[in-house]
Amino acid sequence: MQLADDFWRLAHHDVTGKPRLNERAAGLGLAAALLGELLWIGRINVRDGRLWVVDKTPPDDVLEHTVLEQIIAQPQHGTIGIWLDFLAHDAAQLVAQRLWRAGHLRRETSRRLLRSDEVRWVPVDWNVAHWPTARLSIYLRDRAQMSTTDAFLAGLVATTGLDEGLLRTAPAASHDYLRHLVATAPPPVHELLTYTHIAIGQSVLSYRT
Template structure:
């Protein structure tokens, strides 16, 4: 279950690949999604602000394997926030490279005068890139039953500020439905959502002050 791939698509323009979030929020959201992939696979658990490994057997996914190895190698770090902060530094690029290896994005370099060249990861297929946002938006508007994976993605969109796009012109009841989804998400995933939202909120506050 590669939740981070779909969140990357939510957080980036489906044509240009330009980020819809500031770098910190995008990184934290993707860090939470990567940890959620491990929780989904039964590799880690999270509760009361803490995170721990419950199964050291590596997952098949290369990126998931790397993240799990980091958790196992540093057992002294047990708080969710520490791992969100650590993984957020390069989560955007790491997930983009996973998408690139799968053929879902292409690398585009831009040359800038007197500044380092920039890199953007551009979606190859618009329908594939747009589908997570379209799917979540439709389900929220219709208050349709959601899988745990989609409920987590919707909650992560809310935690990072992307819910305004998903709920644009949606009925008021849709926002209540989103809150209900978040409240009833599986406990380890809900803990990741709570910690990600707090971290994003603190980063916004720090920027404003």
């Protein structure tokens, strides 16, 4: 389950590819999703604000392998916050490139006078791009039972502020259900969501000051 691919789709417009979040929040959400992928395949564990490798077997996915190798190479950096901050810098491009290699995005470049060219990643298939948004919206509005991976994605939606758009016309019970999912998430997942929320909050305070 490539969680970061679905979070990229949630965080970008399903037709134009334009971001729905500011760069920092999107980067932190994608960083958390990449760590979540390694958590789900049993390569890392998290507890008490710490992150460590439990299995050094290279994952089949190239991006997951790259992230795992980075963590293995830097054992002195063991806090969740450090890895969220580090991965957030390049996560959007790295995940977009994975989606591009899989044929789900195309690259569009716009020429700009006296400025660097702007690169945008545009979804190839609206149905594929929109599916995570539709799926989570249905689950939350119906308060239906979710898989653990979808519950994690829903938690990232809440943590990064994407829920404001996803549940704009939803009843209050849907918002309550989303808060319940975050509060009752398994401990490692809850930690990733909590530290992502903290990092986003710190970036907001830093911007305001």
